[in-house]
Amino acid sequence: xxxxxxxxxxxxxxxxxxxxxxxxxxxxxxxxxxxxxxxxxxxxxxxxxxxxxxxxxxxxxxxxxxxxxxxxxxxxxxxxxxxxxxxxxxxxxxxx
Numbered sequence: 001x002x003x004x005x006x007x008x009x010x011x012x013x014x015x016x017x018x019x020x021x022x023x024x025x026x027x028x029x030x031x032x033x034x035x036x037x038x039x040x041x042x043x044x045x046x047x048x049x050x051x052x053x054x055x056x057x058x059x060x061x062x063x064x065x066x067x068x069x070x071x072x073x074x075x076x077x078x079x080x081x082x083x084x085x086x087x088x089x090x091x092x093x094x095x096x
Contacts, residue, residue: 015059021071028081036060 020029040057073082 013056013059015061017061020068021073022068023071023073023082023086025081025083033062 024032036057043057079087
């Protein structure tokens, strides 16, 4: 999953910058972003009850210069979850 970093400026609610892992494929990143959007929509207006109490979902910023980190790849995911370039750079044992 993608990690978050807090901005230096204190704000409420806090703002986080998205940091992607090198091994994430574009499709996996898009899935994560769509799940975040769905969660935010359901938090604001739950389909089967009144608005959810408590803290709102995190505010996450996607920018073109977002940092990428190595991260620890999750084994056993479908192959299309892994970035093709990253996967090609791995040993045969790591690809299994």
